[in-house]
Amino acid sequence: MPDLASVTSERMSRVDTAWLRMDTDANLMMIIGVWLVEPSMTLDDLRRRVEGSLLLYDRFRQKVVEDAMGANWVEDGSFDITDHVVAEELDVPPGQAPLEALKARVGELAATPLDAGRPLWELRLVETMEAGRSAIITRVHHCIGDGIALISVMLSITDGGKPPPARKPRSNGEDTETDWFTESLLKPVTDLTIKAIGLTGEGMAKSVELMANPVQPLAGGMDVARVGYQVLSDAAAMALMADDSPTRLKGRATPGKRVAWGEPLPLAEVKVVAQAFGASINDVLLTCVAGAIGDYLRAHGDDPEGKEIRAMVPVNLRPLDQAWKLGNRFGLVPLVLPVGIANPIERLGAVRARMNELKGGYQPVMAFAMLAVAGLLIKPMQSALLNLFAKKATAVMTNVPGPPEPLKFCGRTVKQVMFWVPQSGDIGVGVSILSYAGGVQFGLITDSLLCPDPDDIVRRFQPEFEQLLYLALMLPWDA
Incomplete structure (x- = not known):
């Protein structure tokens, strides 16, 4: 366990700690989403967008370190974008439509834990679902945020999305900006x-x-x-x-x-x-x-x-x-x-x-x-x-x-959006x-x-x- 005094850390809230500890073998506390985008996109394009937008949020560069009293958000000193934005090879059996194979794969990922030694999220890109279409599978642990929060984050990384406002300094995990x-x-x-x-x-x-x-x-x-x-x-x-x-x-x-x-x-x-x-x-x-x-x-x-x-x-x-x-x-x-x-x-x-x-x-x-x-x-x-x-x-x-209008992402159109809560x-x-x-x-x-x-x-x-x-x-x- 790292020395928390020597790294940037922030105390996890009690509610988020409850979600962190709620994982079971039968039900993992992940929010899973799928974007279908047209035309198809490349892994390099997706990584560049994530580096320039999603990583502006502290949580997506921080891993979780638990202790006897709860948990801390700790900056991951060995963070590597290639661990979190990866290519997904879709196995499409003969006679099965790619969309059905995608559903089967998302079901498998819903039952597969995230790596607890890294920040608790990942994006998987199926570069070619069918002619001219890609799929992006997103997995984020519920301790990072709820559905409304993550929708806000995903909107911010689309074309023209607004980056998060600069945070004011925190004191031991206390958010002093708003009595929300x-x-x-x-x-x-x-x-x-x-x-x-x-x-x-x-x-x-x-x-x-x-x-x-x-x-x-x-x-x-x-x-x-x-x-x-x-x-x-x-x-x-x-x-x-x-x-x-x-x-x-x-x-x-x-x-x-x-x-x-x-x-x-x-x-x-x-x-x-x-x-x-x-x-x-x-x-x-x-x-x-x-x-x-x-x-x-x-x-x-x-x-x-x-x-x-x-x-x-x-x-x-x-x-x-x-x-x-x-x-x-x-x-x-x-x-x-x-x-x-x-x-x-x-x-x-x-x-x-x-x-x-x-x-x-x-x-x-x-x-x-x-x-x-x-x-x-x-x-x-x-x-x-x-x-x-x-x-x-x-x-x-x-x-x-x-949003009432279709989103644009890396110059492509997000044709369909779906998500599942744990x-x-x-x-x-x-x-x-x-x-x-x-x-x-x-x-x-x-x-x-x-x-x-x-x-x-x-x-x-x-x-x-x-x-x-x-x-x-x-x-x-x-x-």
């Missing part, structure tokens, strides 16, 4: 998952910030006591929460992974359907997710009638203009998906009611606080606390807003929804035993949406 948590509470964040968190109170904000900041004490004042009590209360409520309905998607997770994605839905059409039914875009998309999963279960001999499954949904807790600072700044809320309701209109009403129940709640902040507390615990105790989330859910589902504990399903360039992209990552063919779910998303679109067109014009 107070801002996110006093000015509730609007995002595509839940439009209003509805939390206020400077005392609450500062108390939870104490939990996130490793250099400040965890005690002092009635505000802290109240937050601590609320965390324990929410933990107890989570423990007493009813288990999900048993389905073939729920079980003990295994190391094997499968990924899938389909063609995007037109965002303009999704907006029209949402407006027609007086719902939000999210309500419509989540209705399609619930319908696709329910239809999959029926097709495989399960009867989902009367059943619901719970998905843990990340909720952004930071101003979006602060995303470049990286780290994890999100909470989690349990969203119940009515997979047993076959009628799409009835299902949409149920989803909308569930989403309305979540607005104005404290769950996201308390989940963040629980993750901060978990970062202080030894790994067995942390695992026990975090398993409260995993035992009560079948899936993790995330919804990230992307699952913790024994959760074996991850649903990703990304808006990009006028479309809405669905993706799925699954445990290879619990759901060996995620494409069988993904291909059901569009028919579910088309049902809603058809019904919307049947409504009276003056309604």
Whole structure:
């Protein structure tokens, strides 16, 4: 272990430490993305762009050094770009399309750990997927940043992207630039998952910030006591929460992974359907997710009638203009998906009611606080606390807003973007929804035993949406 006094180091936040320690053989805490770019590009072009933009962020030149109390970000003195931006030779069996081979390879990489002795990220370039197209596979450990933060980073390295602002000096890992948590509470964040968190109170904000900041004490004042009590209360409520309905998607997770994605839905059409039914875009998309999963279960001999499954949904807790600072700044809320309701209109009403129940709640902040507390615990105790989330859910589902226009990267066009977030504990399903360039992209990552063919779910998303679109067109014009 290097002498931390002799190298540039920074203390890792408690929440990021929790994510660092959350890796298991069955579920690695990596965010994985795929860009399909046209025309094809070279490895030299990609390395030059990464050196000139991505490496402006400290985190991508730092490795993690753990100690008894947590972990430090330490400058990697032997950093070599060729270790992190590499060529990927795609094995395409006879008769298989390159896109299917790419999905299989991404699934393999989702189950392959990053090198813990180096900065925890890599980019793999498939130079020629098919005529005139390349694929870039990105893997980043969740301790570096959450989905919103990494989307911000990836946007900054595209053509015309803005580099990160110069940082002010830090003191033992403390970010002195912004009391981001107070801002996110006093000015509730609007995002595509839940439009209003509805939390206020400077005392609450500062108390939870104490939990996130490793250099400040965890005690002092009635505000802290109240937050601590609320965390324990929410933990107890989570423990007493009813288990999900048993389905073939729920079980003990295994190391094997499968990924899938389909063609995007037109965002303009999704907006029209949402407006027609007086719902939000999210309500419509989540209705399609619930319908696709329910239809999959029926097709495989399960009867989902009367059943619901719970998905843990990340909720952004930071101003979006602060995303470049990286780290994890999100909470989690349990969203119940009515997979047993076959009628799409009835299902949409149920989803909308569930989403309305979540607005104005404290769950996201308390989940963040629980993750901060978990970062202080030894790994067995942390695992026990975090398993409260995993035992009560079948899936993790995330919804990230992307740019409305196609991105340019090294002079090429990014035609399609997809990403997958990790699952913790024994959760074996991850649903990703990304808006990009006028479309809405669905993706799925699954445990290879619990759901060996995620494409069988993904291909059901569009028919579910088309049902809603058809019904919307049947409504009276003056309604």
